[in-house]
Amino acid sequence: xxxxxxxxxxxxxxxxxxxxxxxxxxxxxxxxxxxxxxxxxxxxxxxxxxxxxxxxxxxxxxxxxxxxxxxxxxxxxxxxxxxxxxxxxxxxxxxxxxxxxxxxxxxxxxxxxxxxxxxxxxxxxxxxxxxxxxxxxxxxxxxxxxxxxxxxxxxxxxxxxxxxxxxxxxxxxxxxxxxxxxxxxxxxxxxxxxxxxxxxxxxxxxxxxxxxxxxxxxxxxxxxxxxxxxxxxxxxxxxxxxxxxxxxxxxxxxxxxxxxxxxxxxxxxxxxxxxxxxxx
Numbered sequence: 001x002x003x004x005x006x007x008x009x010x011x012x013x014x015x016x017x018x019x020x021x022x023x024x025x026x027x028x029x030x031x032x033x034x035x036x037x038x039x040x041x042x043x044x045x046x047x048x049x050x051x052x053x054x055x056x057x058x059x060x061x062x063x064x065x066x067x068x069x070x071x072x073x074x075x076x077x078x079x080x081x082x083x084x085x086x087x088x089x090x091x092x093x094x095x096x097x098x099x100x101x102x103x104x105x106x107x108x109x110x111x112x113x114x115x116x117x118x119x120x121x122x123x124x125x126x127x128x129x130x131x132x133x134x135x136x137x138x139x140x141x142x143x144x145x146x147x148x149x150x151x152x153x154x155x156x157x158x159x160x161x162x163x164x165x166x167x168x169x170x171x172x173x174x175x176x177x178x179x180x181x182x183x184x185x186x187x188x189x190x191x192x193x194x195x196x197x198x199x200x201x202x203x204x205x206x207x208x209x210x211x212x213x214x215x216x217x218x219x220x221x222x223x224x225x226x227x228x229x230x231x232x233x234x235x236x237x238x239x240x241x242x243x244x245x246x247x248x249x250x251x252x253x254x255x256x257x258x259x260x261x262x263x264x265x266x267x268x269x270x271x272x273x274x275x276x277x278x279x280x
Contacts, residue, residue: 001237003271004030004062004245006203009255010263016041023059026264027272030062030245032201035087035099038064042090050094061096062245063137063175063201070101070121081124088132098201098244099129100137100175103160106149114153115163122167130171137175137200138164142183146217157186161198176237177203177249182228183215191236199242203249204230204271218251222270234278246271 005011005023014022016037023031038061042050054061067087068080091099101122107114122136129136140160147155154160157174164172176191176199191199206226207215223230234246248267255263 001202001234001243001246001275002029002060002062003268003275004028004032004247005264005267006032006247006249009248009250009252009267010258011260014260017053020054020057020059022260022264024057026261027268028059028264030060030247032062032245032247032249033064035064035067035091038094038096039087039090042094047090047093054094060245061091061094062247063098063100064091064096066099066101066125066136068125070118070125077121081128084125084128085131088129088134092132092134097132097134098137099134100139100201102139102141102175103154103163104146104149105141105143105153105155106147107151107153108149110151111153114151118154119163119166122163126167126172130168134171135197135200136164136167136172138167138172139175139177139203140180140184141217142177142180142186143215143217144183144213145215155180156184157181157190161194164198173198173200175201175203177205178223178228178230178233179203179205179207179215179217179220181233182207183212185212188229188232188236191233192239194240196241199237199240199244201244202237202242202246204233204246204274205248205250206230220250220252222250222252222255222267223248223274224270230274231277234274238278246275
């Protein structure tokens with residue numbers, strides 16, 4: 001598995017080339033990134049120049065955040081959908097075949113109505129991505145405290161997998177986040193029962209020492225600093241043959257106060273420490 005730098009942890013405000021260089025000098029093998037920033041770099045340096053830059057840095061493109069505003073009004077959604085083929089093609093040409101989105105765990109409308117809306121919006125997105133051989137990961141949001149709407153919606157791994165199958169199982173699976181996995185009270189056995197291709201991307205982080213029902217989505221720790229059994233989480237991923245990026249996504253006020261290099265080095269050391277426990 002490849003340690004991956006996430007801008008939520010360090011360097012999120014840097015220009016893309018500087019973010020890649022930050023990852024390279026702090027021990028990360030991949031970056032999670034904005035596809036628009038990649039397109040801008042290609043425009044500035046050419047496709048060949050961009051590929052040369054990435055190759056010389058030794059950093060892979062791990063995954064990109066879905067650029068389509070599918071939760072918004074129809075006009076905004078359609079505008080994003082029109083741009084997606086070119087963006088997906090560019091990412092694919094640069095070697096990155098993973099993109100993801102998160103889905104809120106509650107809704108203003110009943111479950112079935114929300115399900116139909118989400119699937120209706122995501123299906124054309126998945127069709128476009130499939131044409132470029134890009135795989136799409138669905139991130140479920142686990143914390144009970146995040147279910148603030150009148151109707152609970154998808155917040156478990158099983159529900160996310162069901163949606164992935166409905167959207168098109170050959171190119172659709174999970175963005176599996178250790179915090180959401182923990183908060184939804186899923187098990188390592190559930191991960192170990194999956195085919196590796198169902199894991200599109202992985203986020204890793206830890207939870208403070210408080211009851212599961214009281215965990216807050218934007219209060220997370222670096223891997224190894226909290227109470228999540230990350231050894232079991234990673235061992236299950238290893239057992240099914242997942243070899244992709246493991247992106248450190250923390251929302252830490254303390255970490256955000258540090259210089260980008262220091263924050264990235266702390267994150268790199270943390271993820272490498274937990275990965276070492278399942279190495280070999």
